[in-house]
Amino acid sequence: MSKNLRALVTGANGFVGSHLVEGLLDRSYQVRCLVRKTSNLRWLSALEVEYVHGDIDDKYSLKGCFEDVDLVFHAAGLTKAKSREEYFRANAEGTRNLVEACLEEGGKIQRLVYISSQAAVGPGSDEQPLNETAPCRPVTDYGESKLEGERIILQHASQLPITVIRPPAVYGPRDTDMLGFFKVANKGFRISFGKEESFLSLVYVKDLIAGIILAAESLDSTGQTYFIADDRVYSWREAFKIIGKVLNKRTMPLRVPKSLVFLLAFVSENFSKLLGKTAAFNTQKAKEITQRYWGLDVSKAKAQLGFSSEYDLKRGTEETVRWYKEKGWL
Ligand SMILES: NC(=O)c1ccc[n+]([C@@H]2O[C@H](COP(=O)([O-])OP(=O)(O)OC[C@H]3O[C@@H](n4cnc5c(N)ncnc54)[C@H](OP(=O)(O)O)[C@@H]3O)[C@@H](O)[C@H]2O)c1
DSSP states (O other): OOSSOEEEEETTTSHHHHHHHHHHHHTTOEEEEEEOTTOOOTTTTTSOOEEEEOOTTOGGGGTTTTTTOSEEEEOOOOSSOSSHHHHIIIIIIHHHHHHHHHHHHOTTOOEEEEEOOGGGTOOOSSSSOBOTTSOOOOOSHHHHHHHHHHHHHHTTTTTSOEEEEEOOEEESTTOSTTHHHHHHHHTTEEEEESSSOOEEOEEEHHHHHHHHHHHHHOGGGTTOEEEOOOSSOEEHHHHHHHHHHHTTOOOEEEEEOHHHHHHHHHHHHHHHHHTTOOOSSOHHHHHHHTOSEEOBOOHHHHHHHOOOOOOOHHHHHHHHHHHHHHHTOO
């Protein structure tokens, strides 16, 4: 695909979105950032980008945003919310507003890439990495809302070339969600949840961005869904060991019973509710981290997009820790 095209990124000021904006600029795209008037632009302020204001909850606010846009990357969404309704409003109805606005106003759009989530598929039931043909069985409201977003957007696949990306847990500079685990390792612990060993796929944010852009540029990706992740599936124990090693810390095992995970989540959720805030850790997150197997198979992205992850957990952690330390987050 020729460069100097104009790409619009929703959620451009967020963790994934801001890295995507940088990745697109590095590849000579012109970038239009769709942000809200209230959005914090700290990760974008040094970049040469254009801004448009829009809220995906309000279709009318999207009017005019897609003029002269060649590619759309829909990364706006809620990964934490106060209720199931809030997840669905942003991740499902927000996606409907977005795709309808693209269809009504984006006459030049050649590709719409939707950043969904592994949560839309849900965990595997045995130690077999899931591929894109696996039936979707989300276990959280977040996962259900992302799956509904996929269904809504793919209903328009005959009118617009659409591609869906499902990342697993993403880590890297600027991320605040995985930071908690880095802090635990920095205190010298490696947590496991429940009695059994559990497993997960991860992706370093730069690998994810490379995969997203490959998918956008591939002519074969129309109507397709891809997992973009590190080649390896990690056990939590191994992941903590790697993070601890990069931090130069010996980590001791700390087994947290699942019942305690849910109790802590319940307390955190209700305490935040009293303060009128969205909890960073809630019963939905507890459901996610207590699943046994979140492994993914990325063969399809490798074969069809030429994707290959350049960052294993050790390399990605080294960059992430360096950044966290520079910023004083660790
Ligand atoms: N991080 C992960 O591990 C992960 C894994 C799989 C999939 N994903 C998906 O990747 C996407 C980005 O996630 P992230 O981790 O980068 O989250 P994030 O840092 O919280 O960013 C979310 C972005 O969405 C924007 N947004 C939310 N509601 C909006 C609305 N109504 N209108 C316009 N913009 C809105 C936010 O804008 P404000 O700043 O104004 O709120 C922010 O820019 C999400 O769709 C998520 O489901 C993330």
